[in-house]
Amino acid sequence: MIEKYWNDEEEWRGYHPNACDEENKFVDAAEGKLLTVFLDYDGTLAPIVPEPDKAFMSDEMREAVRQCAKRFPTAIISGRSRQKVSQFVKLDELYYAGSHGLDIAGPKTTTDGEPIEKKLAHQPAQWARDVMDRVTKELIEKCADIPGTNIEHNMFCVSAHYRAVSEELRPRVEAVVDEICASEECLIKHDGKMVWEVRPRVAWDKGKALSYLRDALLPDLSEKGFRPEDVFTIYIGDDVTDEDAFMEINEELGDHLGVGLLVSSSPKVSAAKFSLRDSGEVLRFLTRLRELGDAGTIKTLP
Numbered sequence: 001m002i003e004k005y006w007n008d009e010e011e012w013r014g015y016h017p018n019a020c021d022e023e024n025k026f027v028d029a030a031e032g033k034l035l036t037v038f039l040d041y042d043g044t045l046a047p048i049v050p051e052p053d054k055a056f057m058s059d060e061m062r063e064a065v066r067q068c069a070k071r072f073p074t075a076i077i078s079g080r081s082r083q084k085v086s087q088f089v090k091l092d093e094l095y096y097a098g099s100h101g102l103d104i105a106g107p108k109t110t111t112d113g114e115p116i117e118k119k120l121a122h123q124p125a126q127w128a129r130d131v132m133d134r135v136t137k138e139l140i141e142k143c144a145d146i147p148g149t150n151i152e153h154n155m156f157c158v159s160a161h162y163r164a165v166s167e168e169l170r171p172r173v174e175a176v177v178d179e180i181c182a183s184e185e186c187l188i189k190h191d192g193k194m195v196w197e198v199r200p201r202v203a204w205d206k207g208k209a210l211s212y213l214r215d216a217l218l219p220d221l222s223e224k225g226f227r228p229e230d231v232f233t234i235y236i237g238d239d240v241t242d243e244d245a246f247m248e249i250n251e252e253l254g255d256h257l258g259v260g261l262l263v264s265s266s267p268k269v270s271a272a273k274f275s276l277r278d279s280g281e282v283l284r285f286l287t288r289l290r291e292l293g294d295a296g297t298i299k300t301l302p
């Protein structure tokens, strides 16, 4: 485990410069390259709210993402099911990876709204569909007497939310999740913001999904004249599961080909090179990307 490595917030921001306040540092890294933009949903495009079904994204944010996708290949990578996150985002021109990357699909349309025939699709844990149905049923039954628990079926992952559960009852939710994960070797427990998650035990995460999508994009970008070294990948996310994507960028690409941006209002151990305070700053940053693209500072799709 990585230890805390800062004394105060200012020192932390020295390690993770704010990409809005210190835009020049971001521009130094990305200048002259085409971006590929990967975005988490909850806590990044939409603020965290008590009820998962009400985590709506603002129209302003939707427009910023739409404008981003016109200029740079853009994907959403979320812990939600792909269907649910695409219903929140409502943009058919994006790539989506739901269930923490276990359910990937290419855009339904071009950025001009033309239908796309050749569809990209990848589900590395397809065997787990029925298992996750069973896990959902079991979690609902076993948590029925724990007031406030909310079980969310995310296709290849099941979330047991405990945000609305009283503090003294929260260990019971975790015990149910532990019991289920212990009963089948193919299952593994993960955590998130006030949520325990049951996932299939596979060597796949948001980082692997990012690499899969980046590799899938490169041939098309090559046809448009962009070599792999002309492409700069960014991933913006706020949660522990987003760290896999930050690490993938650090390990597979390196600072000259990509960076992670952590959304956090307070210092946190993170593999992200940059930071943004909240979804309001994510909006500001995406708007700046559009402006930097239009000014030619960073390259855009033809």
Ligand SMILES: O=P(O)(O)OC[C@H]1O[C@H](O[C@H]2O[C@H](CO)[C@@H](O)[C@H](O)[C@H]2O)[C@H](O)[C@@H](O)[C@@H]1O
Pocket: 040, 041, 042, 043, 047, 048, 049, 050, 051, 052, 053, 055, 077, 078, 079, 080, 152, 154, 159, 161, 163, 192, 193, 194, 195, 239, 241
């Ligand atoms: O990868 P993400 O897109 O960030 O999804 C991660 C989880 O997000 C959702 O839960 C979180 O946000 C909720 C709405 O703000 C909040 O109520 C909850 O406490 C958070 O954990 C989503 O409901 C989960 O299924 C996702 O796995």
